[in-house]
Amino acid sequence: MHEKLVYFDQRDRPAKVESGTLVLEAARQIGIDIQQPCGGQGRCGRCIVHVEEGRVRRRSSLRISPADQEKGYALACQSVIEENARISIPEQESIERRLVTTIKAREVALPAGYLPAQSQSLKRITLKLSPPSLDDQTDDWSRLQQALRSQADIQLEDIPLALLKKLGGVVREGDWQVSAVIEIPSPDQPQANRLVDVLPGQIPEDQPLWGLAVDIGTTTVSVWLVDLASGRVKAQTAEYNGQIKRGEDVISRIIYASKNDNHLEMQTLVVDTINQLTATACKRINADPSQIYKAVVAGNSTMIHMLLGLPAESIRLSPFITTANFPPVVAAGELGLNLNTLARVDCLPGVASYVGADITAGVLSSGMEHTSKTTLFMDIGTNGEIVFGSKEWLVTCACSAGPAFEGAGVLHGMRATAGAIEEVWVHTNTLEPTLRVIGNKKPRGLCGSGLISLMAEMFVTGLVDKSGNINLDANTPRVRQRENKREYVLVWADDSGIDQDIVITEVDIDNLMRAKAAVYAGFTVMAERVGLSMGDIEQVMIGGAFGQYINTEKAIQIGLLPDMPWDSFHFLGNTAVQGAYLALIDLQARQRVNLNAAKMTYIELSADNSFFEAFTSAMFLPHTDMSLFPSIAAKNPSAVQV
């Protein structure tokens, strides 16, 4: 086949590709990385390019108007090269670096009554070996085993080859005094003990013993650097997951990863993100990454699969099966993590394809496993996972909330970065909005909390009715109809940071209603399944980064959260990384995560007949059954009539 030459932007060097090559692969060949927020499905329209010379063959042009197609616009993930071409790439939405300052300052309290010596799974022990002689020719490894038995009551059966290779040098360099780093994951199972490192001589007691708590969020990865000797968090970093450019939600990423050998790229992207965060954390406090001996990782099942390099395709397809809910502990070196090569990487267990280790970690850190109160735990982010129960029982389900609350699927949705509108107030009479914007910037769009706030305000002021229809009779120029679609203008072009009106459309509202209805339907189905009603819920615990910014009142107004007194709600922040941290510093806590995961009864909503009915009932603001929302009914009696 004849090679085609493709010139991109101002680059002098063309890509040389065979006919039939995707535009984005041609671009990658010369080092241009075109983002694929939908994972290359041709759905999001955000990999649009302009073909200036030559022609490409379009498999699909979703989201590109016929007029724009005529002008040469095409989707890089859906168009293939068939002749020489010159292509320009419009500026893409850049993935901004998040500021980590707020996280940096936070103090993390140790669990009440925490005693490192009784809780640590990783220990560093100094041993004095008797030097060998012609009368005692015991081999080095047996000598170390004997010293561990007699001086530390630790039985070790096995030694990694990498440590055996250096053992002879280490014992002699330390003049027969050595420090051994040992993982003791369970005091009852001596055969599970693992030697992680041997170092010459004695290490000062006050020298930290490093561990890492990691949460791999679909959007954000968080890393805490922990001194395991004291249990103290010494540095915290967070950053966007490097996989974002290959899909904004897990489904898009699975689709992307399933093509060719892309799962290797996905693994590299998340490993690189963790490595960068670890390096930053280490640099801040002058720690050596090669002395990090353990990592405990939380994350949803797809993220854990991708970290381990496991294919995730079966997670996406019915009947939604993971490769492993309880992944094996692996060595950092096997994954390419820049910790000590032999550092044990312990991925917490999940329960199902869509109730992962982020949730089991969240349950641990929420403490709901200890409470006698009937508790609703939820983590609403890209997906919505819910756990219902108490110390006696736990049920869980996942709602396909979709990424609406993270700003995707909404025309002017965006992530919670500078320029995002995070809170809206609409004046009852003038219907004029007042905004709070993140950072000192002109508004550029709405993040999740802004969307909830805006919906609630529009509902309360009558700008939308209970079915989510925008009221065209409202007395404001901000309500209008364009191309048969109704919308409300939140920011006029002159005041916006994007040189166009920032609006919310009926389509956006419908997407948001679907998201909130899915979550609420999850609550009701779970409650029904265990024979309880929503009124039996005694407290609500909300985890996830997004949960931190929800305005409870407004979330109740739109029917996302159940109608309960505000002091029944507890916002816990990133419960996934907190849970990973607890499991890292406390082996009893680590064991409880396994017990909890085994105990959690998973309800597959897609197989549940009552779910569709519950979802339909929740597709109103706040709900069809207003008796579930007495506080709203009292304020806004009109909403009672359906």
Place this chain on the structure above:
Amino acid sequence: MHEKLVYFDQRDRPAKVESGTLVLEAARQIGIDIQQPCGGQGRCGRCIVHVEEGRVRRRSSLRISPADQEKGYALACQSVIEENARISIPEQESIERRLVTTIKAREVALPAGYLPAQSQSLKRITLKLSPPSLDDQTDDWSRLQQALRSQADIQLEDIPLALLKKLGGVVREGDWQVSAVIEIPSPDQPQANRLVDVLPGQIPEDQPLWGLAVDIGTTTVSVWLVDLASGRVKAQTAEYNGQIKRGEDVISRIIYASKNDNHLEMQTLVVDTINQLTATACKRINADPSQIYKAVVAGNSTMIHMLLGLPAESIRLSPFITTANFPPVVAAGELGLNLNTLARVDCLPGVASYVGADITAGVLSSGMEHTSKTTLFMDIGTNGEIVFGSKEWLVTCACSAGPAFEGAGVLHGMRATAGAIEEVWVHTNTLEPTLRVIGNKKPRGLCGSGLISLMAEMFVTGLVDKSGNINLDANTPRVRQRENKREYVLVWADDSGIDQDIVITEVDIDNLMRAKAAVYAGFTVMAERVGLSMGDIEQVMIGGAFGQYINTEKAIQIGLLPDMPWDSFHFLGNTAVQGAYLALIDLQARQRVNLNAAKMTYIELSADNSFFEAFTSAMFLPHTDMSLFPSIAAKNPSAVQV
């Protein structure tokens, strides 16, 4: 520093090296591999080169006469480049490929009463999994674990990441029927069970399950390809150890390996040898190396260290300590062995630096662990290891016999390849020799059995006296004195394959006497230590490739073997590879190797005061104490007088 140009032989391209570079390193830079039989110590003189232009700086010129030094001869391992030079490399003794035909033909009997099902540590099990559904979303790995428990009563705790990566594809490709390859090293320890492979669908019962028995000899590596399902040996190959060019004995190799990163090269050399042998064996019977799931390896402690990439320096230096006598089981992929990447490589345990896994394997295959007869087991090759005992007790020691019996340290010594004289008869009256030569070739030198034979004949015919002095008064032109050294001409130049006389010198005889005296002194010290005398020995078992070719009568005549009836001697062949084979096919046998190794009391001769005395007493033909050799005394009364 300024680069120097060094031209070698006819090569057009010079090596470009810094001043101070060793000649052999310069040669290696352009792909010329100069052999270093002494490991680069400057002792053997066999890396001699001729400097034709320019000069090199000589650190040592041992074994090169001043006249030859004047002519430009130098040792490649001891001379460094200081200016541009042109160097020629004389033809080196090539390491011939050994013919494997004799080995190929040999039938290996199964152990008496062998029942594969009860003895196998590796099993392939076909399982039927229930397909997942929305009502049963069990993850793939748990589903496999459950099936193993319910269908095969096998508990598996862990899965290697590499298998987890392919598990989802395998179970679906096999439509929920899979074959699992599992190592069950001990029925009592389910936590030691290991998953080695998962394959889609059912594998026909008659398809072999491959394993490898390996013996890494200092000189020769042997590989047996075994069908573990039946226990049958299906192919056998043997070849020189690729490390030979870096040292002929273990000491030379340790010295070589200790320089720079040479231990990596030594590992690669032996791994390459095993890979080649495995590939040859597989090709012969059309087996796929990636379906070899297990290897059991015997070899002396240095060879095992080098295979595993462990530094061996402390083996060489007093107090002679190994890194590990019981090495951990590792994956083939960790070593670079071209078997299945996850194949378990189980190196048998050793007892001490100079009593290694070749001896514990030998004890296993000799069966001395079961006998009530007081037994002497010996493996005489590059080193001499001896085990003394019965089913009740075992003592062992190593004699620094040196490589004399392998042809090294003897002027016309050579390995047992084509052209080697393997048997000699000297006529009592004419003192003319009759020879048997390996292959259809002119004689080129003497191998070990030839040397023993020659010494015995010379002693019996009076050509040497009991002290090893050559009798200058003997009535034959074959005895002569050159440069003050006495020698016996075995082959005149006209009849030899090397265009010069093949002789044995008094120095050679002294070296051989030291070797045999060391072995015999080992016997007596061990016997004394356990309160027995040589007369208490009831049988002698001789292992090692060399052992196969020893003429018992002649070995007794020179005092290498104890004076016992010939039917007390059992020649067992390569007991190391036989032991590895037994340990491979029979897990009870494998466990016995560990028990034997732990039971064997090691006697360090270099720390034993009685050894030197015993050695001195044995420095006669056959021995100072002729009462130990009654059959010789009877035939040759003159030898009784010392």
